[in-house]
Amino acid sequence: MRLLVCGGAGFIGSNFIRHKLSSDPQCEITNFDKLTYAGNPDNLTDVANNPRYAFVQGDITDYDALDKTVKERGITHVINFAAETHVDRSIHGVCKDFVLTNSLGVQMILDAVKNNKLEKYVQVSTDEVYGALDLDDTAKFTEQTPIMPNMPYAAAKAGGDLMCRAYWVTHKVPVVVTHCSNNYGPYQFPEKVIPSFIFRVSRGEKVPVYGDGLNVRDWIHVLDHCRALDLLLQKGEPGEVYNIGADNERNNMELTRMILKHFGKGDESIEYVEDRKGHDRRYAIDASKIEKLGWTPEYPRGKFEQGLKETIEWYLANTAWAEALWKRKQEWDEKALRA
Ligand SMILES: NC(=O)c1ccc[n+]([C@@H]2O[C@H](COP(=O)([O-])OP(=O)(O)OC[C@H]3O[C@@H](n4cnc5c(N)ncnc54)[C@H](O)[C@@H]3O)[C@@H](O)[C@H]2O)c1
Known part of the structure; x- marks a missing residue:
């Protein structure tokens, strides 16, 4: 397999590249990443000199x-992580960037896969395209749940998903689309909730909780997500959609208290802030379809506390990494303001 990984310098992509290089000695990887503020070459310094790894700086909206x-690079397979991913930036920032990368960029990749007759394309999408579930509901998202995104980020991702479906039906492009729930683990950009809370508490600051804190997310360890994606690269049925989740629903208060407890803190460290606009109430994934292919999470619900503890320890051991990322983000935003 000569694999093109788009967006491999971010959180999940860098974890995936490390996983794939170590678990598949035959695989050669080209990481194609624009290096936005969220893309960080430091995420992959340990594999940079691997002869089976190469980096190309590029934008997925640039077909040529x-x-x-x-x-x-003689590519045979593609997996796409490249996306604008920060929901708050899609609400308060430049929404156009989300549409360009998350929708148009996917169509460019589909054309490249079609025109070069590649063997397989895995499009990494999100459960947020399904919209929200009610708190008092026991239903979960299945692959048949209608696509009903509530936020601009999710709508832009849904645009990419629908284009994948259309290229499969129209051109038989061998594409598999995945809908995964919220990931946690090492190398996540520190603007996202878990690393941001860890750094705030470690500095003695309060953590901001949106609204009543009862919104539910279905947390999965990033390495379980990577193992699922690897399986789908090999065994996923073209034209199919697969949900990925570890059956680990937690409301934001529960998650926040678990992080605070690690530092010996309690509710006095919580600051309630105005709810996010369009804030989805609950996500929950039915992953039975991919489980039938043989995937099960190595961090199921019962090991969440352990996975979270390892994650907290990783961030506390890598504060210099996080500071460098914040600096990149500031420079990126200042450049965008000037443009
Ligand atoms: N983080 C989660 O909890 C989660 C859950 C489900 C699905 N996903 C999906 O997984 C994928 C990866 O998410 P992440 O959290 O690792 O994101 P991230 O923001 O950490 O990384 C995104 C990467 O894409 C790159 N990129 C952005 N625009 C690009 C462009 N136009 N061309 C090339 N590269 C570009 C960035 O430089 C960065 O390296 C996304 O598609 C996201 O929708 C994420």
């Missing part, structure tokens, strides 16, 4: 760059 990389 994609096509050139596919041809020059």
Whole structure:
């Protein structure tokens, strides 16, 4: 397999590249990443000199760059992590960037896969495209749940998903789409809830909880997500959608208290802030379809506390990494303001 990983310098992509290089000695990887503020070459310093790894700086909305990389590197398979991913930025920032990368960028990749007759394309999407479930509901998202995104980020991701479906039906492009729930683990950008709370509490600051804190997310360890994606690269049925989740629903208060407890803190460290606009109430994933292919999480619900503890320890051991990322983000935003 000569694999093109788009967006491999971010949180999940960098974990995936490390996983794939170590678990599949035959696989050669080209990481194609624009290096936005969220893309960080430092996430992959340990594999940078691996002869089976190469990095190309490029934008997935640039078809010629994609096509050139596919041809020059003899690519056979593609997996796409490249996206604008921060929900709050899609609400308060430049929404156009979300549509360009998350929708148009996917269509560019589909063209590159079609025109070069590649063997498989896995499009990494999100459960947020399904919209929200009610708190008093026991239903979960299945692959048949209608696509009903509530936030601009999720709508832009849904645009990419629908384009995948259309390229499968129209052109038989061998694409698999995945809908995963919220990930936690090492190398996540510190603007996201878990690393941001860890750093705030470690500095003695309060943590901001949206609204009543009862919104539910279904947390999965990033390495379980990576193992699922690897399986789908090999065994996923073209034209199919697969949900990925570890059956680990937690409301935000529960998650916050688990993090605070690690530092010996309690509710006095919580600051309630105005709810996020369009804040989805509950996500929950029915992952039975991918489980039938043989995947099960190594961090199921019963091991969440352990996974979270390992994650907290990783961030506390990597504060310099996080500070460098914040600096990148500030520079990126200042450049955007000037433009
Ligand atoms: N983080 C989660 O909890 C989660 C859950 C489900 C699905 N997902 C999906 O997984 C994927 C990866 O998420 P993440 O949290 O690792 O994101 P991230 O923000 O950490 O990384 C995104 C990466 O994409 C790159 N990128 C952005 N625009 C690009 C472009 N136009 N061309 C090339 N590269 C570009 C960035 O430089 C960065 O390296 C996303 O598609 C996201 O929708 C994430």
